[in-house]
Amino acid sequence: MGISRREFLKVAGLSAIAGVGGSWVLSIPAKRDAEAYEFLRHPKALTAKKWGMVVDLRRFKTQEDYRKVIEACHNIHNVPQFDNPKHEIKWIWTDTFKHAFPGQEHKYIMEKLEHKPFLLLCNHCENPPCVRVCPTKATFKSKDGGIIMQDPHRCIGCRFCMAGCPYGARSFNWRDPRPFVKKINPGYPLRTIGVVEKCTFCEERLARGLIPACVEASNGGLIFGDLGDPDSEVRTALRANYTIRRKSELGTEPSVFYIIEI
Amino acid sequence: MYNAGKIIAGLIVFLLIVTYPFINRVVTKPVVDAEKVERLKIKKPKEFTIAEHMTILDEWRDSAVRDGRRIYMGSDEKKYPISLQRNCLLCHPKERLCDRCHNYVGVKPYCWNCHIEAKE
Numbered sequence: 001m002g003i004s005r006r007e008f009l010k011v012a013g014l015s016a017i018a019g020v021g022g023s024w025v026l027s028i029p030a031k032r033d034a035e036a037y038e039f040l041r042h043p044k045a046l047t048a049k050k051w052g053m054v055v056d057l058r059r060f061k062t063q064e065d066y067r068k069v070i071e072a073c074h075n076i077h078n079v080p081q082f083d084n085p086k087h088e089i090k091w092i093w094t095d096t097f098k099h100a101f102p103g104q105e106h107k108y109i110m111e112k113l114e115h116k117p118f119l120l121l122c123n124h125c126e127n128p129p130c131v132r133v134c135p136t137k138a139t140f141k142s143k144d145g146g147i148i149m150q151d152p153h154r155c156i157g158c159r160f161c162m163a164g165c166p167y168g169a170r171s172f173n174w175r176d177p178r179p180f181v182k183k184i185n186p187g188y189p190l191r192t193i194g195v196v197e198k199c200t201f202c203e204e205r206l207a208r209g210l211i212p213a214c215v216e217a218s219n220g221g222l223i224f225g226d227l228g229d230p231d232s233e234v235r236t237a238l239r240a241n242y243t244i245r246r247k248s249e250l251g252t253e254p255s256v257f258y259i260i261e262i
Numbered sequence: 263m264y265n266a267g268k269i270i271a272g273l274i275v276f277l278l279i280v281t282y283p284f285i286n287r288v289v290t291k292p293v294v295d296a297e298k299v300e301r302l303k304i305k306k307p308k309e310f311t312i313a314e315h316m317t318i319l320d321e322w323r324d325s326a327v328r329d330g331r332r333i334y335m336g337s338d339e340k341k342y343p344i345s346l347q348r349n350c351l352l353c354h355p356k357e358r359l360c361d362r363c364h365n366y367v368g369v370k371p372y373c374w375n376c377h378i379e380a381k382e
Binding site for chain 2: 025026037038039040041042045140142143144149151152153176184186187188189190191192193203207
């Protein structure tokens with residue numbers, strides 16, 4: 001004889017109670033253990049939904065203006081200077097309008113624009129192709145701020161990310177960079193032969209409450225802030241000016257904007 | 263149900279025995295694993311450091327690089343910045359902290375390809 005409806009419901013009810021209660025009991029010891037130590041953020045750390053930058057090219061007039069910014073970055077991050085341009089490592093650099101915004105140049109373009117150097121760096125895309133292609137997750141999008149980070153510990157030097165990046169923002173260490181760093185900053189590590197590197201929006205400085213080195217040196221030419229906060233400095237600059245982005249048609253959603261009124 | 267009393271009493275006893283480890287954990291103070299607590303303090307016996315430093319460095323590295331959490335607080339409530347160049351090596355020179363053992367056992371970790379020994 002099969003069980004009655006009443007018996008079946010009793011067994012089902014008891015099983016449900018045992019299941020829910022059991023999982024609650026099991027979850028207790030794990031929680032207790034986790035309280036013993038913690039990894040914390042610096043109390044002054046700067047945080048954002050999505051970090052972004054506006055490059056105000058009206059403020060870059062002389063070669064000196066560009067040099068100051070590039071040197072601030074490259075000195076702090078121990079970026080080597082190679083004589084051979086094929087070995088070049090660049091975090092922030094300049095190029096012409098034609099190369100920075102291909103497809104938007106034409107042969108009748110204003111001369112001033114044609115010869116103006118454009119300050120270029122990693123665009124910290126919202127939809128980064130370099131992250132998608134990295135086989136080891138050495139390059140990844142940080143959980144807070146959406147910075148495209150590079151973990152050289154995990155980089156195997158396959159250079160997929162360099163092929164994936166449409167902006168040429170990544171450089172490969174073909175040689176040991178140490179002898180080519182003029183003055184080593186002991187507060188930041190070097191890189192080793194066979195890894196890829198790039199701009200990290202000074203993640204290590206943001207973690208300590210400092211703004212990026214290039215922004216600090218730019219004298220107002222670079223505006224940095226939270227794209228997710230409508231009252232931030234970048235958003236204010238974006239509201240007030242016409243801005244363009246590099247190769248936005250590719251759908252990578254770059255976070256670096258250019259004001260090109262000159 | 264025949265013998266309901268005996269069966270129910272038996273079931274209760276059975277449940278108590280099966281769930282004893284969990285009940286014990288909830289009712290009494292949690293048993294703290296002495297080895298784990300030792301691991302969480304920064305001042306550790308030499309033997310412990312020798313055996314476990316790779317795991318610790320690995321955890322700290324992942325926290326700093328991946329999660330942006332660059333301060334470690336152990337069970338002694340003291341906070342330490344997670345950084346070789348800004349923390350460990352400022353007090354413990356690399357020669358004493360790393361090289362003495364590594365040279366002796368003939369291992370060559372590639373930390374120093376990138377990380378810099380503090381000179382100041």
